Amino acid sequence: MTTVYVSGHRNPDTDSICSPLAYAVLKNKLDSSQKYEPIRLGNVSNETKFILDYFKVETPMLVKDVEAGQKLILVDHNEFVQAVSGVEKAELLEIVDHHKINFSWPNPIFVRTETTGCSATIITKMFRENNVEIDPQTAGLLMSAILSDSLIFKSPTCTPEDEKICRELAIIADVKDVESYGLEMLKAGTTLAGKTVEDIFNVDFKDFVEGSVKYGVSQVNTMDIEGFIQSSKSDMLTYMKKLTEKGEYDFLLLLLTDIIKEGSLLISTGNVGIVEAAFEIKLEDDVKYVPGILSRKKQVIPVLTKTILG
Amino acid sequence: MTTVYVSGHRNPDTDSICSPLAYAVLKNKLDSSQKYEPIRLGNVSNETKFILDYFKVETPMLVKDVEAGQKLILVDHNEFVQAVSGVEKAELLEIVDHHKINFSWPNPIFVRTETTGCSATIITKMFRENNVEIDPQTAGLLMSAILSDSLIFKSPTCTPEDEKICRELAIIADVKDVESYGLEMLKAGTTLAGKTVEDIFNVDFKDFVEGSVKYGVSQVNTMDIEGFIQSSKSDMLTYMKKLTEKGEYDFLLLLLTDIIKEGSLLISTGNVGIVEAAFEIKLEDDVKYVPGILSRKKQVIPVLTKTILG
Numbered sequence: 001m002t003t004v005y006v007s008g009h010r011n012p013d014t015d016s017i018c019s020p021l022a023y024a025v026l027k028n029k030l031d032s033s034q035k036y037e038p039i040r041l042g043n044v045s046n047e048t049k050f051i052l053d054y055f056k057v058e059t060p061m062l063v064k065d066v067e068a069g070q071k072l073i074l075v076d077h078n079e080f081v082q083a084v085s086g087v088e089k090a091e092l093l094e095i096v097d098h099h100k101i102n103f104s105w106p107n108p109i110f111v112r113t114e115t116t117g118c119s120a121t122i123i124t125k126m127f128r129e130n131n132v133e134i135d136p137q138t139a140g141l142l143m144s145a146i147l148s149d150s151l152i153f154k155s156p157t158c159t160p161e162d163e164k165i166c167r168e169l170a171i172i173a174d175v176k177d178v179e180s181y182g183l184e185m186l187k188a189g190t191t192l193a194g195k196t197v198e199d200i201f202n203v204d205f206k207d208f209v210e211g212s213v214k215y216g217v218s219q220v221n222t223m224d225i226e227g228f229i230q231s232s233k234s235d236m237l238t239y240m241k242k243l244t245e246k247g248e249y250d251f252l253l254l255l256l257t258d259i260i261k262e263g264s265l266l267i268s269t270g271n272v273g274i275v276e277a278a279f280e281i282k283l284e285d286d287v288k289y290v291p292g293i294l295s296r297k298k299q300v301i302p303v304l305t306k307t308i309l310g
Numbered sequence: 311m312t313t314v315y316v317s318g319h320r321n322p323d324t325d326s327i328c329s330p331l332a333y334a335v336l337k338n339k340l341d342s343s344q345k346y347e348p349i350r351l352g353n354v355s356n357e358t359k360f361i362l363d364y365f366k367v368e369t370p371m372l373v374k375d376v377e378a379g380q381k382l383i384l385v386d387h388n389e390f391v392q393a394v395s396g397v398e399k400a401e402l403l404e405i406v407d408h409h410k411i412n413f414s415w416p417n418p419i420f421v422r423t424e425t426t427g428c429s430a431t432i433i434t435k436m437f438r439e440n441n442v443e444i445d446p447q448t449a450g451l452l453m454s455a456i457l458s459d460s461l462i463f464k465s466p467t468c469t470p471e472d473e474k475i476c477r478e479l480a481i482i483a484d485v486k487d488v489e490s491y492g493l494e495m496l497k498a499g500t501t502l503a504g505k506t507v508e509d510i511f512n513v514d515f516k517d518f519v520e521g522s523v524k525y526g527v528s529q530v531n532t533m534d535i536e537g538f539i540q541s542s543k544s545d546m547l548t549y550m551k552k553l554t555e556k557g558e559y560d561f562l563l564l565l566l567t568d569i570i571k572e573g574s575l576l577i578s579t580g581n582v583g584i585v586e587a588a589f590e591i592k593l594e595d596d597v598k599y600v601p602g603i604l605s606r607k608k609q610v611i612p613v614l615t616k617t618i619l620g
Contacts (some may be wrong), residue, residue: 097418098418099418100414100415100416100417100418100419101413101414101415101418101419101421102414102415103411103414104410104411104412104413105410105411105412106410107410107425108407108408108409108410108411108423108424108425109410109411109423109425110423110424110425111411111421111422111423112421112422113418113419113420113421114418114420115417115418115419115420125439129435129439
């Protein structure tokens with residue numbers, strides 16, 4: 001029996017793992033003449049791993065490139081630069097996506113794109129349109145993908161249809177409290193557990209120079225600021241103080257950003273007066289939670305620059 | 311209220327008139343916040359005119375080009391060279407099509423393409439998926455488009471789904487005998503009534519030279535060979551004889567091709583012996599119906615060439 005790969009995009013996020021898994025289920029129910037096999041093009045994130053564990057679903061097979069003539073369905077992408085290596089020589093059967101369109105293909109194929117916040121929303125609609133019942137595991141995957149892409153309905157890309165369908169899927173998946181599940185899931189994805197303070201600090205660190213002042217700002221997403229304070233704050237301060245004491249930086253700032261709570265914990269060492277003046281705060285035990293601060297580029301650097309340059 | 315144009319392709323065939331008409335009906339039922347207006351980019355064919363008259367549907371508005379920002383839905387096409395002039399500056403909302411894909415757009419939009427033989431098949435599915443009842447007029451338009459694109463289910467592009475949906479639409483449209491209706495419709499599209507023999511002869515006439523023999527072959531599609539024989543054969547022969555008697559052509563051949571009966575009536579003047587030898591026939595009253603002859607390029611010219619060159 002011919003195998004049709006059902007693939008998400010490169011550097012797969014949760015939608016690009018869960019939607020191909022669910023779509024392969026649908027396709028296998030609708031067409032028994034071929035085998036529809038979900039594949040992934042990269043490592044699964046901690047968030048996705050949480051979902052697969054929660055609903056006891058096997059991780060899709062990792063595929064690096066496809067051979068000429070390989071039957072292929074693209075989910076959650078349509079641009080070939082985001083697709084599996086070898087896509088140009090594959091036999092493209094379908095595309096199901098919610099991104100801008102940028103591709104051409106010499107034959108008519110099935111394409112379904114919508115302006116939803118998540119591919120999983122479209123795939124749920126396709127289950128229904130084809131009168132195929134959604135099993136609880138698949139519902140869990142689809143629900144999780146919507147929660148992930150929509151940041152639990154908070155993202156501006158989230159449509160009322162995404163939320164409605166997600167809540168309906170939760171009933172099938174037997175998830176009583178969608179918001180709690182979503183938080184747990186996002187938390188799993190941004191967990192800092194198991195990482196050294198050096199790892200955390202260097203996830204996304206940038207140097208800045210304003211006049212004679214050299215400083216560095218690191219930012220990391222987490223849903224567990226409290227957990228960090230308890231387990232890692234003290235080690236992090238030791239690490240950061242060692243750096244500022246070397247004299248290379250006038251001050252260092254670490255932003256632990258919680259996109260759901262919509263705020264950041266500020267941790268600073270060295271000449272912390274600049275940070276305190278910039279944000280009109282007083283650090284308490286070397287840290288301060290500031291609501292509303294989400295963007296280093298838009299909300300932090302401009303304020304520091306203004307303070308430094310006066 | 312904003313108007314959204316629902317447009318078929320340039321040089322519209324029946325699908326490109328009927329599917330936009332039907333899709334506008336669906337969109338107006340689903341979304342009352344905007345007005346969905348079917349448009350056409352060119353003259354309607356005699357076939358399409360027959361359908362609009364039969365189901366008492368108004369001909370869509372003719373639009374030559376659209377202004378910047380005009381909201382637009384493309385049906386039965388996706389390549390911009392086939393779309394309304396100004397499409398690049400329009401606000402493209404949706405595409406519903408069954409052709410190969412060749413376009414890009416900077417935002418996510420709704421796209422639905424399938425490998426069906428007709429856009430109307432996809433649009434019928436969308437009515438059903440959205441649980442919108444199809445009224446008899448709209449069913450008639452959709453059914454007619456499928457009959458047209460599929461040549462009453464005979465075209466190799468026709469899928470079992472096209473035929474199934476077409477027959478279901480016929481019940482809604484209260485058309486008892488789909489095949490008879492389809493024949494009547496195709497016949498209306500290929501009627502030669504009202505055309506002079508000169509018009510008919512010059513619809514698609516080509517000159518050929520093989521060695522010292524110069525000849526001409528004209529081909530015209532019709533579903534009413536009998537009607538032609540009764541009303542125009544005699545005038546056509548007079549016209550063609552005048553041409554061959556001038557001496558410019560050794561012989562002339564007119565193919566009146568019936569794509570449904572799958573054969574052609576051959577009418578020849580001048581040195582008709584070449585035609586008789588080539589097809590191993592004997593003209594009767596200057597004409598002969600030859601079953602199976604459909605393609606001038608593949609079935610007529612090669613045989614004539616071989617006969618002439620020996």
